Amino acid sequence: MSEIDPTLRDEQYQLRVRDLHKSFGSHHVLRGVDLDIERHKINIIIGGSGQGKSVLCKHLMGLLKPDRGAIYVDGEDIVPLDEVAMNRVRRKFGMLFQHAALFDSMTVEENVAFPLREHTRLSRKKIRELVTDKLELLGLRNAEQKMTSELSGGMAKRVGLARAIVLEPEILIYDEPTTGLDPIATKNVDNMIAETARRLGVTSIVISHDMASTFRIADHIFMLQGGRIVASGTPGEILRSDNPDLRLFVETSGAVKFTQGRARGGLG
Amino acid sequence: MAQPRSDIAPKGSPWWLRLVDSFWVQLLGPILKGLETFGHMLVLLSQATYWLFRRPFRWREHLAALDFIGVGSLSIIVLVGLFTGAAFSLQVTDTFRTFGMESYIGAMVTLALVRELAPVLTALMVTARAGSAMATELGSMRITEQIDALRTMAVSPVQYLVTPRILASVLMMPLLTMVFTFAGMLGAYFVAVILLEVDHGLFVAETEWMVDAYDIKIGLIKAAIFGLVLSSIGCQQGFFAEGGAKGVGRATTRAVVYSCVTILMLDYFVGDILLIIYESPT
Ligand SMILES: Nc1ncnc2c1ncn2[C@@H]1O[C@H](COP(=O)(O)OP(=O)(O)O)[C@@H](O)[C@H]1O
Ligand SMILES: [Mg+2]
Numbered sequence: 335m336s337e338i339d340p341t342l343r344d345e346q347y348q349l350r351v352r353d354l355h356k357s358f359g360s361h362h363v364l365r366g367v368d369l370d371i372e373r374h375k376i377n378i379i380i381g382g383s384g385q386g387k388s389v390l391c392k393h394l395m396g397l398l399k400p401d402r403g404a405i406y407v408d409g410e411d412i413v414p415l416d417e418v419a420m421n422r423v424r425r426k427f428g429m430l431f432q433h434a435a436l437f438d439s440m441t442v443e444e445n446v447a448f449p450l451r452e453h454t455r456l457s458r459k460k461i462r463e464l465v466t467d468k469l470e471l472l473g474l475r476n477a478e479q480k481m482t483s484e485l486s487g488g489m490a491k492r493v494g495l496a497r498a499i500v501l502e503p504e505i506l507i508y509d510e511p512t513t514g515l516d517p518i519a520t521k522n523v524d525n526m527i528a529e530t531a532r533r534l535g536v537t538s539i540v541i542s543h544d545m546a547s548t549f550r551i552a553d554h555i556f557m558l559q560g561g562r563i564v565a566s567g568t569p570g571e572i573l574r575s576d577n578p579d580l581r582l583f584v585e586t587s588g589a590v591k592f593t594q595g596r597a598r599g600g601l602g
Numbered sequence: 603m604a605q606p607r608s609d610i611a612p613k614g615s616p617w618w619l620r621l622v623d624s625f626w627v628q629l630l631g632p633i634l635k636g637l638e639t640f641g642h643m644l645v646l647l648s649q650a651t652y653w654l655f656r657r658p659f660r661w662r663e664h665l666a667a668l669d670f671i672g673v674g675s676l677s678i679i680v681l682v683g684l685f686t687g688a689a690f691s692l693q694v695t696d697t698f699r700t701f702g703m704e705s706y707i708g709a710m711v712t713l714a715l716v717r718e719l720a721p722v723l724t725a726l727m728v729t730a731r732a733g734s735a736m737a738t739e740l741g742s743m744r745i746t747e748q749i750d751a752l753r754t755m756a757v758s759p760v761q762y763l764v765t766p767r768i769l770a771s772v773l774m775m776p777l778l779t780m781v782f783t784f785a786g787m788l789g790a791y792f793v794a795v796i797l798l799e800v801d802h803g804l805f806v807a808e809t810e811w812m813v814d815a816y817d818i819k820i821g822l823i824k825a826a827i828f829g830l831v832l833s834s835i836g837c838q839q840g841f842f843a844e845g846g847a848k849g850v851g852r853a854t855t856r857a858v859v860y861s862c863v864t865i866l867m868l869d870y871f872v873g874d875i876l877l878i879i880y881e882s883p884t
Binding site: 392395396397417421422424425427428429431432433435436437438448449452453 | 742746747748750751753754755756757758
């Protein structure tokens with residue numbers, strides 16, 4: 335971890351987490367997480383189920399309050415902020431939920447238009463144009479009037495992504511964007527994340543336990559285990575790491591062949 | 603969740619200690635749970651009030667809630683009102699005739715409707731229809747993370763979801779209660795005057811003499827309080843639902859049961875307090 339004062343706005347790191355603790359009753363989920371998220375990069379957090387990845391995500395946007403610790407967004411600690419002040423910070427973020435969390439009382443178009451209606455004064459016509467643009471970009475032409483219940487899992491995720499990026503946030507959080515998708519849809523979602531990061535220059539934070547996906551798109555990988563970040567590095571560093579937990583996770587995730595191939599290729 | 607843990611008696615303790623321990627868990631568990639629920643409700647209610655006066659004002663959501671709770675409940679309230687008035691009138695006419703008090707039938711039926719039957723039965727019907735829907739809607743939005751999604755988009759879910767429902771219930775309950783009363787009187791009149799041939803003049807005259815603005819005020823105040831109760835409970839149960847689809851079902855059941863019990867209990871106490879405050883002129 336870098337030793338620079340986390341309260342300073344820093345060109346390299348947009349988000350910094352220090353000694354984050356969270357318990358639910360007697361269940362101590364986060365036990366001192368330290369995390370530095372680089373600006374404009376794809377940062378992937380891996381770890382087994384129930385390790386607290388979603389809980390960590392929800393802390394980053396102030397959806398949960400930690401028991402202890404600090405979260406700096408561009409140098410500002412968001413932990414003490416109340417809901418009203420937090421809303422100002424949240425406008426820097428977009429979040430794609432694991433199950434998309436689309437509003438089921440609205441159509442696809444209304445879902446994607448929702449952030450625009452809330453936070454801009456654009457005309458109906460302009461909003462409609464923007465929404466159609468975003469949907470087309472994600473391969474969802476002619477889905478505007480569908481109800482969210484008519485969508486497949488992969489489509490729902492893309493609509494969720496459209497809704498998350500429509501205000502062009504600086505930071506995008508994806509909670510398990512590829513879990514439960516077939517290989518082709520997985521690849522599409524991966525491409526979509528990489529595309530979005532490149533085109534909009536956003537800082538991406540991706541939660542995943544899919545190693546193949548991870549090595550395909552990550553700039554930086556963190557491993558969350560036992561409530562702490564136990565390993566961190568570029569994909570190359572992660573592959574060469576001799577951290578036993580990490581090795582076990584990588585090797586049992588079915589991505590061994592892929593990662594070995596890439597390691598050989600990568601190391602020449 | 604507040605849940606007293608069984609700390610006193612570790613495994614292998616004497617039987618009486620374990621008995622005390624399990625007694626403590628059995629007894630305190632539900633009490634703590636109840637207090638927690640009530641606390642959540644008060645917090646939610648105060649937040650809903652706070653957000654009512656903050657921009658943006660959500661006209662669309664307010665209108666939708668008014669429409670759902672008010673307009674949507676209209677036909678069922680009219681139907682239940684008609685039959686309640688009719689059934690009540692049937693029994694009252696039968697009884698009062700025996701005692702030669704035919705002239706009081708209209709007054710009796712109307713007073714009962716205005717003060718008791720209309721506010722209470724309207725509240726129970728609105729609970730069944732709208733209170734349960736609030737718990738189900740908010741509950742399913744909670745477990746599918748739609749409520750968190752609202753927050754990520756810097757929209758207050760309390761302002762967006764809870765405030766309109768509570769406000770609409772408080773505003774619509776008195777109106778629906780008036781509709782219920784009117785329908786009830788129609789039903790009562792039909793049964794007493796047309797079917798059982800009570801004299802029209804008697805029915806109307808005594809009613810006008812016995813029932814005044816004071817009675818109507820009691821009924822409407824009760825109705826507004828019941829509206830506050832049923833919507834706060836419905837929203838609280840949904841907003842804090844957990845545990846998947848089952849949890850939503852549980853939230854809905856609880857919303858209906860808690861609301862009905864609270865309404866019927868409050869009916870007595872509010873009635874008592876209002877009688878003291880306004881010292882009945884009749
Ligand atoms: N709101 C909550 N209340 C109680 N326990 C929770 C809550 N949210 C998460 N947990 C618990 O925290 C742990 C981590 O959950 P989560 O972050 O969802 O794991 P994952 O790494 O699979 O995303 C789990 O054991 C879960 O049961
Ligand atoms: Mg998760």
